Amino acid sequence: MLKYALRRILGMIPMLILVSIVVFFLAKAMPGDSLSGEIDPLNTNPEYIAEMREKLGYNDPVYVQYTRWITDFVQGDFGKSTRYKLPVSELVAEKLPNTIFLALTSLLITYVLAFAMGMYSGRRPYTLGDNLIFGFNYAGIAIPSFVAGVFAIYFFAFKLNWFPFAGSVDIEVDKGTIEYWMSRIHHVMLPAFVLGMFSTASYTQFLRNDLIENSRKDFVRTAMAKGTPTGKIYNVHILRNSIIPLVTFLGFDIAALVGGAIITEKIFTYPGIGLLFLDSVTSRDYPTVMAITMMLSAMVLIGNLIADILYGIVDPRIRLG
Amino acid sequence: MKRKSMLWLFAMILVLSAFLAACGGSGSDGASESDSGDSKKDGEQATGESGEAKKGGTLTYALDAVPEGLYNWAFYGIATDAEIIELFDESLIDYDENLEPVPNIASWETEDNQHFTFKFKEGVKWHNGEELTVNDWVFALETLADPEYDGTRYTNVQTIQGAPEFREGKADSISGLKVVDDYTIEITFDEPRVNNLVNLWSYPMPEKAFEGIPVAEMSASDVVRSKPVGLGPFKVENIVPGESVELVKNEDYWNGDVNLDKIIVRIIDNTATVGALQNGDVDMIAIQPVSGPEVEKLDNVEIVTAPGLSYYYVGFKLGKYDADKREIVEETPKYQDVNLRKAMAHAINREEWIDAFFFGYGKPVNKPVPSAHWIAADDSDVEVYDYDPEKAKELLDKAGYVDKDGDGFREDPKGEKFEVKFSHYATGNPTFESRAKALTQYWEEVGLKSKLEMVEVNLYYDMIEKDDSSIETFFGGWSTGSDPDPSGLWKTDEIWNYPRYNNPESDALLEKALSIEEVGDDKEKRKQIYADWQKLVTEDVPMIFIAELDEIYAKSDKVGGFELDVSGHNSPAEWYLNE
Numbered sequence: 001m002l003k004y005a006l007r008r009i010l011g012m013i014p015m016l017i018l019v020s021i022v023v024f025f026l027a028k029a030m031p032g033d034s035l036s037g038e039i040d041p042l043n044t045n046p047e048y049i050a051e052m053r054e055k056l057g058y059n060d061p062v063y064v065q066y067t068r069w070i071t072d073f074v075q076g077d078f079g080k081s082t083r084y085k086l087p088v089s090e091l092v093a094e095k096l097p098n099t100i101f102l103a104l105t106s107l108l109i110t111y112v113l114a115f116a117m118g119m120y121s122g123r124r125p126y127t128l129g130d131n132l133i134f135g136f137n138y139a140g141i142a143i144p145s146f147v148a149g150v151f152a153i154y155f156f157a158f159k160l161n162w163f164p165f166a167g168s169v170d171i172e173v174d175k176g177t178i179e180y181w182m183s184r185i186h187h188v189m190l191p192a193f194v195l196g197m198f199s200t201a202s203y204t205q206f207l208r209n210d211l212i213e214n215s216r217k218d219f220v221r222t223a224m225a226k227g228t229p230t231g232k233i234y235n236v237h238i239l240r241n242s243i244i245p246l247v248t249f250l251g252f253d254i255a256a257l258v259g260g261a262i263i264t265e266k267i268f269t270y271p272g273i274g275l276l277f278l279d280s281v282t283s284r285d286y287p288t289v290m291a292i293t294m295m296l297s298a299m300v301l302i303g304n305l306i307a308d309i310l311y312g313i314v315d316p317r318i319r320l321g
Numbered sequence: 322m323k324r325k326s327m328l329w330l331f332a333m334i335l336v337l338s339a340f341l342a343a344c345g346g347s348g349s350d351g352a353s354e355s356d357s358g359d360s361k362k363d364g365e366q367a368t369g370e371s372g373e374a375k376k377g378g379t380l381t382y383a384l385d386a387v388p389e390g391l392y393n394w395a396f397y398g399i400a401t402d403a404e405i406i407e408l409f410d411e412s413l414i415d416y417d418e419n420l421e422p423v424p425n426i427a428s429w430e431t432e433d434n435q436h437f438t439f440k441f442k443e444g445v446k447w448h449n450g451e452e453l454t455v456n457d458w459v460f461a462l463e464t465l466a467d468p469e470y471d472g473t474r475y476t477n478v479q480t481i482q483g484a485p486e487f488r489e490g491k492a493d494s495i496s497g498l499k500v501v502d503d504y505t506i507e508i509t510f511d512e513p514r515v516n517n518l519v520n521l522w523s524y525p526m527p528e529k530a531f532e533g534i535p536v537a538e539m540s541a542s543d544v545v546r547s548k549p550v551g552l553g554p555f556k557v558e559n560i561v562p563g564e565s566v567e568l569v570k571n572e573d574y575w576n577g578d579v580n581l582d583k584i585i586v587r588i589i590d591n592t593a594t595v596g597a598l599q600n601g602d603v604d605m606i607a608i609q610p611v612s613g614p615e616v617e618k619l620d621n622v623e624i625v626t627a628p629g630l631s632y633y634y635v636g637f638k639l640g641k642y643d644a645d646k647r648e649i650v651e652e653t654p655k656y657q658d659v660n661l662r663k664a665m666a667h668a669i670n671r672e673e674w675i676d677a678f679f680f681g682y683g684k685p686v687n688k689p690v691p692s693a694h695w696i697a698a699d700d701s702d703v704e705v706y707d708y709d710p711e712k713a714k715e716l717l718d719k720a721g722y723v724d725k726d727g728d729g730f731r732e733d734p735k736g737e738k739f740e741v742k743f744s745h746y747a748t749g750n751p752t753f754e755s756r757a758k759a760l761t762q763y764w765e766e767v768g769l770k771s772k773l774e775m776v777e778v779n780l781y782y783d784m785i786e787k788d789d790s791s792i793e794t795f796f797g798g799w800s801t802g803s804d805p806d807p808s809g810l811w812k813t814d815e816i817w818n819y820p821r822y823n824n825p826e827s828d829a830l831l832e833k834a835l836s837i838e839e840v841g842d843d844k845e846k847r848k849q850i851y852a853d854w855q856k857l858v859t860e861d862v863p864m865i866f867i868a869e870l871d872e873i874y875a876k877s878d879k880v881g882g883f884e885l886d887v888s889g890h891n892s893p894a895e896w897y898l899n900e
Binding site for chain 2: 030083087090165166266267270276282
């Protein structure tokens with residue numbers, strides 16, 4: 001297992017190098033740079049722009065720029081955001097906790113709901129309850145998150161006043177107190193639910209279908225013939241087999257943990273990585289865009305590795321040496 | 322059958338709502354109309370509304386864009402940050418409703434527009450308890466002139482005598498700054514100019530707070546990011562990056578009493594603007610024209626508008642510019658005929674267009690200066706291009722643009738196919754394409770075949786700046802500040818003279834308006850020269866002036882004491898809440 005993990009980690013290095021090349025050249029291929037676009041004759045002048053372009057090295061040949069960036073990157077220097085004028089690492093560190101908090105809450109909601117609904121539907125397929133869940137799921141998949149977000153704000157924040165409509169915390173409470181954490185949880189619930197809706201739907205459907213399929217297999221019939229209680233058959237024998245496809249999702253979930261949710265964060269003005277990424281792309285903040293993209297790529301690779309290792313744990317048949 | 326059509330209806334509603342939600346997504350315009358200058362507030366004016374100003378209360382002020390978090394005048398980059406800074410810091414010099422400088426913390430004297438003596442009020446305190454002295458101003462000016470300074474404001478310092486030498490490292494201090502005592506300073510400029518004062522950087526920086534921070538690291542420092550220190554009626558208490566700022570009353574405010582206890586600044590998405598105002602979650606916000614009609618319907622909210630300082634235009638590319646030689650090197654022939662340009666101007670129904678796309682929050686502008694500005698010429702003194710398709714057709718006929726092959730569109734005087742190519746920037750905002758399309762349709766109505774091209778916004782300005790040959794006529798916007806001088810956008814040697822308007826007479830007028838010998842202190846004379854210049858530009862039509870937009874604030878009717886004019890809102894010290 002360890003050898004396998006090491007081999008996979010080594011295999012990631014050329015992948016990451018390739019990704020870095022693609023990321024860099026795609027970023028450079030975006031029209032304009034951080035100094036074009038919003039020209040304000042009041043507080044800048046063409047000389048300043050020319051000077052800054054020179055200072056930032058935008059006039060150097062592309063391969064020189066790439067080598068410079070990747071050398072710094074490997075040494076842990078992700079560059080300085082041209083927009084926020086802060087080191088990118090600080091910027092990301094500032095937003096990352098918010099994003100992780102949102103993603104974990106949404107994952108928790110997803111897993112709890114998906115397991116509850118999936119187990120129910122899988123055990124009682126084609127009943128009224130199953131059909132209701134089915135309907136709910138397809139609505140969840142079909143409604144895009146920006147529509148769901150806007151409607152959720154309208155109903156739950158403005159009409160019912162259950163949740164705040166924006167932000168991640170009430171600024172007037174003191175940091176570190178219980179109140180502070182309650183306020184954060186209160187703020188995160190609505191975006192987390194909207195964010196989790198889509199994956200809840202697909203997880204539930206996958207779990208349900210897999211449960212139904214597995215319940216018709218020979219080992220289930222054997223277990224039944226032996227007189228094992230139905231509850232035990234479902235919770236132990238079938239569920240363990242049905243979790244396997246979900247583990248594949250988990251790999252992506254890990255990447256999503258740090259990737260943030262661009263649209264949800266924007267609608268709820270939740271200051272996380274997704275919002276930062278969106279702003280950086282529109283303002284051509286290359287160092288930030290490239291650092292976040294690299295971080296996401298690395299997380300996808302790591303997430304997949306973890307998923308592969310987890311396969312072995314849930315299913316001894318695919319255990320690798 | 323019936324059921325199916327219901328399903329279709331339902332599906333269409335879903336699609337439509339998705340589309341509408343997307344519309345709300347990106348409201349800010351890509352163009353440069355974002356920043357209406359370092360607009361300031363009138364500290365001296367008493368509350369204009371009737372009734373006693375009530376004390377206490379917390380006001381929630383919202384912004385619909387995310388600030389970058391650079392809370393200092395010297396370092397901020399976007400208007401959103403400036404909106405927050407305005408709440409807790411102020412300038413030494415103010416501007417009145419005619420955009421004329423008036424003393425605030427500092428008053429000044431000058432005889433020749435080159436040597437100025439500034440006197441500070443005594444006892445004005447920074448939020449950290451230190452007293453404001455002229456040294457804080459010297460510190461700010463030297464920071465801006467430092468080669469390590471990473472902001473854009475060196476232009477506001479470079480006219481001080483000795484600033485270029487200081488920046489190049491040839492001098493240890495700026496020779497034009499002479500501190501007389503803690504409250505008096507003499508500033509000498511490199512030459513007399515009428516706009517030396519308005520161009521000068523008028524924001525001191527708290528020297529003690531920045532102590533020990535190298536200039537290169539200032540913009541990343543806590544004094545700029547999380548614990549800004551200002552002079553204004555409110556102090557920054559707490560900042561949650563990217564989402565809210567808590568400001569509390571400054572008990573030691575130098576200029577009278579502050580009514581409110583607290584201002585909470587919240588960042589919201591503009592899809593939530595209407596709901597938040599209706600629910601009272603937000604008391605005040607500067608809104609986009611598109612939200613106007615919906616906000617107007619709310620009972621508990623009123624809309625306050627003031628003329629803005631930005632204008633939109635359609636430019637013609639008349640030449641090519643060489644950035645190294647700093648001159649216009651060749652003429653682009655296609656739109657050289659002034660009658661063609663005039664006809665295209667007459668073809669556009671600006672009122673209709675503004676009502677359709679800005680919901681009436683704006684009006685047609687007839688000159689290269691927003692009409693609220695004191696140098697703006699009267700409309701009777703410039704050439705006005707009202708909507709007049711008949712006249713447009715007449716002008717085109719006269720210029721030789723007639724339909725020779727009977728396809729319904731005009732050919733150029735040589736008889737070749739003629740097509741107006743119009744470019745507009747594209748962002749996520751879906752209204753941009755329709756508003757651009759509307760303009761091309763006006764031209765088609767007078768028989769000019771037109772083609773629209775939407776270009777991604779960053780690329781767009783790059784192409785305009787480099788005179789890319791695919792840009793022929795283009796949409797743009799400029800904002801102007803309190804300094805009236807339009808040279809930076811109009812002189813032949815300026816890169817931001819995007820139409821490449823090349824008329825020596827215009828250059829001469831612009832220079833004359835700034836010349837001390839010609840104008841001196843005579844404001845009327847200066848205004849007259851600018852009026853002559855505006856007349857000249859409107860006669861030459863290097864661009865069709867389209868619209869000037871209003872600044873729009875929505876405020877809850879609980880909020881009192883709020884005033885808005887062309888120089889921005891009044892001091893937040895005067896705002897109060899009726900409960």
